[in-house]
Amino acid sequence: DQQVKQNSPSLSVQEGRISILNCDYTNSMFDYFLWYKKYPAEGPTFLISISSIKDKNEDGRFTVFLNKSAKHLSLHIVPSQPGDSAVYFCAASAVMEYGNKLVFGAGTILRVKS
C-alpha cells in the first residue's frame, strides 16, 4: 500500500518561476514530513522538513506547506534555478515499536529550463 504518493512523475518550470511539488499521504499517524533532493549517482540529500504540529516551514528559497485535514503537503521553490533540476522525494516519518522509518513517495523529476 502506497501511504505516500507523489502523483506528478515530472514537472518542467522556467528559470525564475515558482516550482510547486505536491505530496499526499494516507496515514494520519505520520508526525513528521521531509523533502529530499536526489541527483543521479548520489544519495538523497535532505532539503527541508515540517512537524505535523506546524503548517508552514521556510528555509531560503524553499517553503513546505502542510494541510493535515487534507493529508497533503507541498514544496515551493522560489525562484527556481537550473541547479534545482533533480528528483524530489517526499517522505513521512513513521514510528515503529522501537525506532522509526521513512516512508517515501515515488518522486517527482523537476526540470528547470534556463
Add this chain to the structure above:
Amino acid sequence: DAGVTQSPTHLIKTRGQQVTLRCSPISGHKSVSWYQQVLGQGPQFIFQYYEKEERGRGNFPDRFSARQFPNYSSELNVNALLLGDSALYLCASSLAGGYGYTFGSGTRLTVV
C-alpha cells in the same frame, strides 16, 4: 568531515549468489538504516539498527539480513539473489535513530 560511506559502489552478481554491502556512518552517529530503491520508485525501508540492536524491519523476505558492529558500521546481506533484487541500496545514518538522516551515495546492485 566524511559523510556516510558505502562500498562497493557497483556490483554485478548472478542469480542465486549471496552479496554483502557495507556502510560506515558519520562519526558520532549510532543509528544506521538500510533502504532499497528500485528504478522509478522511492526508497523502501529494509532495516534500522541502533546501538547494535535491530530496531525495525521492513517488509522484506528472510533472505535479507543485517548487522551493526561495535564501531557502528553496518553490513547488509542478501542471500539467494533474485533478478528483482537489482536496485540501489542506500544506507542512512543518524545520531539516535531520529529524524536527521544522512544518506550515502548507495551501492548499485545488478543481478543477472
